[in-house]
Amino acid sequence: xxxxxxxxxxxxxxxxxIKALEKLKKNLNNSFNNAVHQITKCxxxxxxxxxxxSGIIASKIAATLSSVxxxxxxxSASDSSHGDLGSISKKDILILISYSGQTNELRNIxxxxxRNKILxxxxxxxKDSILYKASDIKLVIPQVLESGxxxxxxxxxxxxxxxxxxxxxxMKYKKFDKRDFKKIHPAGNLAVQLKxxxxxxxxxxxxxxxxxxxxxxxxxxxxxxKKLGVLIVRNKNKIxxxxxxxxxxxxxxxxxxNLLSIPVKKIMTRNPISIDKDALAAKGLSLMNSxxxxxLCVYDKKNxxxxxxxxxxxxxxxxxxx
Numbered sequence: 001x002x003x004x005x006x007x008x009x010x011x012x013x014x015x016x017x018i019k020a021l022e023k024l025k026k027n028l029n030n031s032f033n034n035a036v037h038q039i040t041k042c043x044x045x046x047x048x049x050x051x052x053x054s055g056i057i058a059s060k061i062a063a064t065l066s067s068v069x070x071x072x073x074x075x076s077a078s079d080s081s082h083g084d085l086g087s088i089s090k091k092d093i094l095i096l097i098s099y100s101g102q103t104n105e106l107r108n109i110x111x112x113x114x115r116n117k118i119l120x121x122x123x124x125x126x127k128d129s130i131l132y133k134a135s136d137i138k139l140v141i142p143q144v145l146e147s148g149x150x151x152x153x154x155x156x157x158x159x160x161x162x163x164x165x166x167x168x169x170x171m172k173y174k175k176f177d178k179r180d181f182k183k184i185h186p187a188g189n190l191a192v193q194l195k196x197x198x199x200x201x202x203x204x205x206x207x208x209x210x211x212x213x214x215x216x217x218x219x220x221x222x223x224x225x226k227k228l229g230v231l232i233v234r235n236k237n238k239i240x241x242x243x244x245x246x247x248x249x250x251x252x253x254x255x256x257x258n259l260l261s262i263p264v265k266k267i268m269t270r271n272p273i274s275i276d277k278d279a280l281a282a283k284g285l286s287l288m289n290s291x292x293x294x295x296l297c298v299y300d301k302k303n304x305x306x307x308x309x310x311x312x313x314x315x316x317x318x319x320x321x322x
Contacts, residue, residue: 101129
C-alpha cells in the first residue's frame with residue numbers, strides 16, 4: 001500500500017488559509033473603522049449570530065469581545081425564531097456572520113433588526129446578498145478557495161481573524177489593559193502573574209508595628225503575636241524608620257544578654273526596602289531575591305514613607321507567583 005503524504009495535504013490547507021488572510025488584510029477599509037467605533041460606544045451589549053460553522057465562529061468572537069471589556073453574547077439563529085429575538089434590545093449591536101450572506105435562518109433576525117432600527121453589522125462575502133443589502137455596516141470578506149473545494153475552512157479562518165481584529169481594536173480604543181483583563185479572568189494563569197502587591201499583602205492591624213523607643217521585651221510580644229517574622233519600626237510621626245527581622249534578633253541575642261531591655265532602634269535596619277502597592281507581586285519576588293531578603297514594606301505612591309502593608313515571600317509563593 002502506498003503511503004499518502006498527509007503533511008503535503010496539511011500544507012496545502014494552511015496555504016489556502018494564509019491566502020485568505022492576505023486577501024482579507026488587503027480588503028479592510030473604513031467600514032472596519034466604523035464597526036469598531038460603534039462597538040466601542042455601545043451602551044448595551046453586542047450580540048453575534050451565525051449558522052453552522054459561522055455560528056461557531058460567532059460564539060468564539062462573542063467570547064473574545066467579552067473577555068476584553070465589551071459585553072457580548074452568542075444568539076442561536078434557530079432559537080431566535082422561537083422567542084429569543086426578545087433578548088435583543090434597541091440599544092444593542094447585532095453582528096451577523098454568513099459567508100454567502102444568503103442563509104435562510106438569518107432572515108427573521110435581519111427583518112427584526114431592520115424593523116426595530118437595531119444597528120446591524122454584517123460579515124459576508126457577496127455584495128448581492130440579503131445580509132449585505134440589509135446591513136448598516138458591511139464588512140466584506142473576500143471570496144476564497146475552501147480546502148477540499150467544499151469544506152468551510154479558508155472562509156471561517158477569515159471570519160475568525162476579522163472578529164479577533166474587531167475585538168483587539170475595540171480593546172485598544174478603550175485602553176483595556178492587563179489589569180482590566182485580570183479583573184474578569186480571576187482564575188486564569190495570566191491573572192495569577194498579574195496579581196499586585198496589594199492583592200496579597202498583610203494590612204492594617206495585622207502589620208507588626210512597633211515604635212523606635214519601645215523596649216525589645218514588648219516588641220517581641222508583638223513579633224510573636226503577628227507571626228510575620230519581622231517588625232516594622234515607626235517614629236513618633238508614624239513614619240517608617242526601620243525594620244527588625246527575627247534573624248537579626250536571633251543574632252543580636254547571641255551576642256548581647258541585655259536584648260530585652262534595649263530599645264528597638266538599637267538593632268533595627270534603617271530605611272527598609274519598600275515597594276509600591278500597585279507593583280506586580282512578581283516584581284516584589286524579584287526584589288526580594290536580588291536583595292536576599294524575605295519581606296518588603298508596602299507604600300502608597302502618595303507617601304513613600306508610610307507603610308500601609310507588608311508582603312512576605314511566603315505569601316508570594318503560596319499565590320503560585322514566579
